[in-house]
Amino acid sequence: ETGVTQTPRHLVMGMTNKKSLKCEQHLGHNAMYWYKQSAKKPLELMFVYSLEERVENNSVPSRFSPECPNSSHLFLHLHTLQPEDSALYLCASSQDLGGSFNEQYFGPGTRLTVT
Amino acid sequence: GQNIDQPTEMTATEGAIVQINCTYQTSGFNGLFWYQQHAGEAPTFLSYNVLDGLEEKGRFSSFLSRSKGYSYLLLKELQMKDSASYLCAVRDGDYKLSFGAGTTVTVRA
Numbered sequence: 001e002t003g004v005t006q007t008p009r010h011l012v013m014g015m016t017n018k019k020s021l022k023c024e025q026h027l028g029h030n031a032m033y034w035y036k037q038s039a040k041k042p043l044e045l046m047f048v049y050s051l052e053e054r055v056e057n058n059s060v061p062s063r064f065s066p067e068c069p070n071s072s073h074l075f076l077h078l079h080t081l082q083p084e085d086s087a088l089y090l091c092a093s094s095q096d097l098g099g100s101f102n103e104q105y106f107g108p109g110t111r112l113t114v115t
Numbered sequence: 116g117q118n119i120d121q122p123t124e125m126t127a128t129e130g131a132i133v134q135i136n137c138t139y140q141t142s143g144f145n146g147l148f149w150y151q152q153h154a155g156e157a158p159t160f161l162s163y164n165v166l167d168g169l170e171e172k173g174r175f176s177s178f179l180s181r182s183k184g185y186s187y188l189l190l191k192e193l194q195m196k197d198s199a200s201y202l203c204a205v206r207d208g209d210y211k212l213s214f215g216a217g218t219t220v221t222v223r224a
Binding site for chain 2: 098
């Protein structure tokens with residue numbers, strides 16, 4: 001059973017729409033992450049937050065805008081996306097950023113299709 | 116940049132053993148993770164290696180050689196439910212994981 005939930009699970013949007021993806025973690029973790037997973041490609045790290053502060057913005061286009069209102073919730077706001085942005089968007093959390101182990105726990109993802 | 120290589124696909128028979136290799140070239144090394152991902156589901160943690168050697172966890176084992184930039188995940192007594200994608204990921208700093216593209220394992224009856 002995952003302690004990280006994501007909504008919606010599936011989303012179809014047009015290129016002019018604005019939508020948001022939501023992630024919630026129930027594990028008491030301090031760090032949260034957004035990843036993009038395209039077919040047959042490695043997971044790409046997009047954003048990292050630690051204690052609600054953004055610590056990583058991995059050259060992601062400005063049409064993706066993250067928000068972390070508290071350590072349990074993470075949003076990804078989407079606007080004027082392109083068809084190549086269609087992918088599985090995964091949220092993850094970890095206890096902290098550093099440490100010797102610090103496993104990341106993943107949510108089930110939002111399957112996004114941009115038409 | 117980071118380079119993590121693993122085979123795209125592997126097929127094996129129920130009850131058999133499969134070894135998934137992962138080679139990496141990264142700017143730093145602070146641990147290697149293996150995740151399992153069933154279609155349409157979240158990746159789930161399988162194993163973690165930071166020192167050379169073998170880590171065993173039930174039917175799954177993972178091996179690391181830092182000098183060779185090499186790891187493998189060994190799945191023993193394969194079951195149908197082991198059909199999934201297996202992701203190799205290297206942590207090169209405090210938290211950043213670089214992932215391979217994943218190996219899809221198909222278990223046949």
